[in-house]
Amino acid sequence: MNAISEISEMAEAHQAVAFQFTITPEGIDLQLSHEALRQVYISGLRSWKKKFIRMKNSFITGVYPASPSSWLFVVIAILATMYTRSDPSMGLIAKIQEHLPVSQSLSVQCQTVVSAVLFSTLLWLSLIFTMRLCLKQLLSYHRWMFEQHGKMSNTTKVWVALVRIFSGRQPLLYSYQGSLPNLPVPAIKDTLKRYLESVRPLMSASEFERMTKLATQFESTLGNRLQWYLKLKALWATNYVSDWWEEYIYLRGRSPIMVNSNYYGMDFLYVTPTPIQAARAGNTLHAFLLYRRKLNREELKPSRVPGTVIPLCAAQCERMFNTTRIPGEETDTVQHWQDSDYVAVYHRGRYFRLWLYKGGKMLSPREIELQIQKILDDPSPPSPGEEKLGALTAGDRVPWARTRKQFFSSGVNKRSLDCIEKAAFFVTLDDDEHGMMGDDPAASLDRYAKSLLHGKCYDRWFDKSFSVVVYKNGKNGLNAEHSWADAPVVAHLWEYVLATDSFQLGYNEEGHCKGDVDPNLPQPQRLTWDIPPECREQVSQSLAVAQALADDVDFHVFSFRDFGKGRIKKCRISPDAFIQLALQLAYYRERGMFCLTYEASMTRLFREGRTETVRSCTNESCAFVKALEGGEDTELCRRLLRLAAEKHQYLYRMAMTGSGIDRHLFCLYVVSKYLGVESPFLKEVLSEPWRLSTSQTPVQQVELFDLVNHPEYISCGGGFGPVADDGYGVSYIIVGENMINFHISCKYSCTQTDSHKFGAQIRQALLDLLALISPDQRDPARGSKTQAKKDL
Known part of the structure; x- marks a missing residue:
């Protein structure tokens, strides 16, 4: 095997040089390779063009x-x-x-x-x-x-x-960056007041009194000192939260990022544009390249608050491509490269480098399809230790960091690992078939979600900024690493790819990609490895850790089609608040109690803003749920429902405008650690478990999809793993006017949680809330079902 690797390396090096020379009695015989020199010239020209575009855009953005x-x-x-x-x-x-x-x-x-x-x-x-x-x-x-x-x-x-x-006019993607305000540091008194209000419904009178004393003591002693350092940082840094959030919440985590941190996005729910795996990969990869070109040229329109002229920060877009999370013993790092003209592909235990450009020109979808087909047809077996190598990225971080340093810091292993880490992104050609199919489409969606979340635990490269998965039946999806950006940024990319694949690129009658083919394309390059037995043993250990984590995930995905945001808005209530109240009602019915609830909100109104927490379990929501379950008067329940919805909207807006609770307390805690002082209050606050972690995936580019004429082209959204061992992770996407898709996760090891039972509770809670508040007083629930059938 070593001899074969050496021959392969020598052949690769031989092809890389642009000239050869031989020493003869007559002197030196110099032989120039015109094709090699041409490729060097074209590559350099492409690089300089990109530099010029970046310089031009930097100037335009600088004077905006x-x-x-x-x-x-x-x-x-x-x-x-x-x-x-x-x-x-x-x-x-x-x-x-x-x-x-x-x-x-x-x-x-x-x-x-x-x-x-x-x-x-x-x-x-x-x-x-x-x-x-x-x-x-x-x-x-x-x-x-x-x-x-x-x-x-x-x-x-x-x-x-x-x-x-x-x-101004016609802003570029990053034009607003210099004009966005900095995230303000809330007054410590206000944050503590809001915190105590948020935990009041979750504590007994004695517990709340004790927590109030801790908060008062913290404010009068250590709090103001920590706040001073935080204000100093806010004056100096662009954003006082984001760098610490990335480092301490994501990069310093030593447990597996698979399931615990990474999240996924699904394909269309009802449609698979082509059943040919290579063809779907061809269009998908080409669409990613089109998006990257727009991103590099800053031709993407700046994201805005829906329905307004208010721009959102675009800083997270910078590391979308050519980015990898590098493991470290104490902390990981995010490494980003300026450019990459290939992707790393995994198929049946083998790794390949697939070039996506030739002569400075992007390969057509048809050319990429043919290149993918070559990989699918390659009969060569994996080299020893290669097949399950990706499990290192799925297990604990410290063993992966040590293994990387010991076995991948030189030689052929370093070159192959560099190829994966410097790739534009990672692609898995999966031999399984997934999607809504078979005799039990509901169960097939659950399996599809689990496959995208963790796969076989070794057939994804979880460290890459994102990995694209293309299944044997043409279905696709993606798995994204979380440290470099949040889900809305990846969702924007994924929406573009799905729409471009189906509505712009399209397929011919046989299901193949369109476009011309260059017959002289180079073969996809098989990556070579020399994995010693000690490294294989660590791969097996990482796989065992990852497999135990994956097997414990209980996932349920379902589409709620009885009604959607159209019906909810007719009742003059926020759809997001309505769903959050339904989640509170469902959880109370299942567990007989309330819990600390996390809903992700964004702070991208500010420069380098990421997320903030909306604490959805409030005094108002608890009062409503108790009244409804206690059989109180209908009018009282309606009034309490509206009060709870208004309170939720208020908290969401406060979080968006920099007046949230949790990021401020988190940063105060970080400062206390730097100063080496202990705060019983902060320690207790940050140890509280989020047993209900929720997130909405908004549809950002509605104009790309025509749900009136093509209602079948509906995205199923995406999801994530449970945050607490005894809790639920709930992601939902409001699609069009008549559908809400839910992704629910929990752990089998917890006897108190069940994703399918909780899904049923959510469905019933939604129906009950509409029946309570619907203007149609005859039979609101039945009326909603009838209307939904007509709409569909």
């Missing part, structure tokens, strides 16, 4: 909200004013002229023009700085979010007009 052409307008305006014998600079142009270097070649008139141009440039830069400062101040205004829906105050109307004026 002004445009580069506005400089010329200012220069011409100043010169024209000067020719009318007036001085718009109030003597500054003359001052600049006095300090210009003396030159015999420049006439007095030329010196005046140069001085005017310099003054115009300084004036232009000052205007840019002023406009950016104004826009930053405007984007710091958040009262609009708390106004009643459909009733905009005059102040907000003026504010919207000013934002439009100062936002």
Whole structure:
């Protein structure tokens, strides 16, 4: 095997050189390879083009909200004013002229023009700085979010007009970054007050009294000292939370990232565009490359708060491609490379490098399909230890870090590992078939979710920013690593890929990709390994850890089609608040108690913002659930339902605008650790388990999908593993007007949780809430079912 590896390496090195030479009696015989030199030239040209585009975009973004052409307008305006014998600079142009270097070649008139141009440039830069400062101040205004829906105050109307004026025209993806406000540090008194209010329904009177004393003691002693350091960081850093959040919540975690951290996204629910695995891979990979090209050129439109002109931070997009999480003994790191023109592919225990460009040109979908088919047809077996190597990324982090350092720091193993880690992304060609199919489509969806979440525990590379999975029957999906970005960023990418694959690229009548084929494409390159027995033993140990974790995951995915957001909004209630209240009702019915509930919210209104927690279990939601379950009067229950929904909306808005609870307390805790001081209050707060962890996956690019004419092209959304051993993870996506998809996870090892039973409770809770609040008083639940059938 070693001899074969050496021969393979020598052949690879031989092909890499652009010239060969032989020493003869007549001298040195130099043989240039014109094709190799041509490829070197094209590769360099492509690299310089990308550098030029990046430089151009950096300049355009740097002068935003002004445009580069506005400089010329200012220069011409100043010169024209000067020719009318007036001085718009109030003597500054003359001052600049006095300090210009003396030159015999420049006439007095030329010196005046140069001085005017310099003054115009300084004036232009000052205007840019002023406009950016104004826009930053405007984007710091958040009262609009708390106004009643459909009733905009005059102040907000003026504010919207000013934002439009100062936002400029045709912004690039990162144009708003310099104008986004910094995340504010809430007052410690306010955070403690909101925290105590959030835990009141979960504690007895004596427990709450004890916690109140701890909070008061913390505020009067250690709290203000920690807050001072936090404010100092907020003045110095772009975002006082995000770097610590990435490091301590994600990168310093030593347990497996599979299931515990990584999450997944599913294909269309009812449609598989082609049953041919290689063809689906061809279109999917090409769509990813199209998105990456738009990303590199900053041609993607900046994300905004839905229905508004308010931009969201795009910083997380920067590490989407060519990124890998590198294991370390104490902490992992996120490594990002500027570019990569290939992907790493896994099939039947073998790893391949698949080039996606030739001569600086992106391969067509048909060409990628043929290259994928070559991998599928390759009969070669895995080398010893290769098949289950990916299990190292699925197990505990410390053994993987040590194994990587010991066995993958030199030689053929380092070259092959580098190939995977530096790839644009990772691709798995799975031999299984998945999707909604067979005699039991509900169970098949559950298996599909588990496959995307953890697979066989060795056939995904969980460290990559994301891994694309293409199944034998043409179904696909993706598994994403969490440290570099949050789900909405990956969801935006996935929406584009699904829409581009089906509606733009398409397939021919036989189900194959469209496009021309270059017959001289290089073969996909098989990666070679030399895995010693000691390394194989560690692979087996990591696989055992990962397999035990995967086998314990109980997953249930279902589509709720009795009604959707259209029916809920007719009742004048927020769909998200409605679903969160249904989750509270379902949990109470199953467990007979309430629990600390996590709902993910975003803070991307601020620069480098990520997430914040909405504590969905409130005094108001508990009062409503108790009243409903206690058989109280219908009108009282309706009133309590609306109060609970309004409170949830208020908390969600507070979280979005930087006035959440948990990120502030988390950062105070980090500061206390740096200072080496103990806080009983913070220690207890951060040890509280989230037994109900929830997240909504919003559809961000509605314009890409036509659910009226093509209702079958519905995304099923994505999901994640349970956060607590005795809790649930619930992800949901509101699709169109008439459907809500749920992804529920828990652990088999906990006898108190069952994903299918909880799913049934959620379904019934949704029906009961609509029956309570629906304007149709005859039989709301039945009416909703009838309407849903008509709509579908």
